[in-house]
Amino acid sequence: MKKSKTKNRTKKEVRKTNKKTELDEKVDKSIKFQKIPNEKKEKIEEVVRELVGEEAIPIVLYLIGKTKVSEFIIANDLNLEIHKARNLMYKLFEQNILTFIRKKDKIKGWYICYWDFNEKSIPFLYEKIKQNKLKRLKERLEKESSSTFYLCKNACTRMDFEKAMEFNFKCPECGELMNEQNNQRTIEFLQQRIKELTS
Ligand SMILES: [Zn+2]
Numbered sequence: 035m036k037k038s039k040t041k042n043r044t045k046k047e048v049r050k051t052n053k054k055t056e057l058d059e060k061v062d063k064s065i066k067f068q069k070i071p072n073e074k075k076e077k078i079e080e081v082v083r084e085l086v087g088e089e090a091i092p093i094v095l096y097l098i099g100k101t102k103v104s105e106f107i108i109a110n111d112l113n114l115e116i117h118k119a120r121n122l123m124y125k126l127f128e129q130n131i132l133t134f135i136r137k138k139d140k141i142k143g144w145y146i147c148y149w150d151f152n153e154k155s156i157p158f159l160y161e162k163i164k165q166n167k168l169k170r171l172k173e174r175l176e177k178e179s180s181s182t183f184y185l186c187k188n189a190c191t192r193m194d195f196e197k198a199m200e201f202n203f204k205c206p207e208c209g210e211l212m213n214e215q216n217n218q219r220t221i222e223f224l225q226q227r228i229k230e231l232t233s
Pocket of ligand 1: 186187188189190191205206207208209210
C-alpha cells in the first residue's frame with residue numbers, strides 16, 4: 035500500500051492496480067460519476083481530448099447527469115485547484131461543451147459559476163473532428179500518391195521530387211545522396227485509416 039500524498043484522501047482512493055490508467059482510477063473511485071454506455075463515453079472523451087485536452091475529461095464525465103454544479107464543488111470533488119478547474123471549464127465553454135450561469139452568493143457576496151454539460155454539442159463536435167481528420171488524411175494521400183519522395187540515406191530528411199531537385203538530390207543536413215523512397219506502405223496505411231473513418 036502506497037502512502038497517501040494528501041492527508042484527506044481515503045485509503046480506498048489511493049489503492050492502485052497497475053493495469054488502470056490514472057483517469058480510470060478517477061472515474062472508478064466513487065459514485066460521483068454516472069455510468070454511461072461505453073460508446074457514448076468514448077465519443078465524449080475523444081471530443082474533449084481533441085478540443086481541450088486529456089485533463090479536462092474528468093470534469094465533463096463528472097457533470098453527466100448533474101445540473102448547475104458550483105465551480106467549488108467541481109474542483110473539490112475532482113481534487114483540482116480552483117484556478118486550474120476554472121481554466122479548464124472556460125476552455126470547455128469556448129468549445130461549447132459546457133455552459134454556465136453566474137449567481138451572486140448571498141452570504142459571501144461574490145459571484146459563483148454553476149456549470150452544466152451541454153451534451154447535445156457532442157455528436158456535432160465529434161462529426162466535425164472526424165471530418166477534419168478525414169480531410170487531412172485525404173490531402174496527405176493525394177500528396178503521397180502524386181509525388182515521388184526522396185529520403186536521405188541517414189534518414190535526416192525526406193522531400194518530394196521538386197524539392198530534392200533543388201538540392202541536387204543531396205541531403206541538406208548531412209550531404210549524403212538522397213534516394214527515391216518506395217512510399218507504397220504509407221499510401222496503404224493512409225487508405226486504411228480513411229476506410230476506417232468512413233465505414
Ligand atoms: Zn542526411
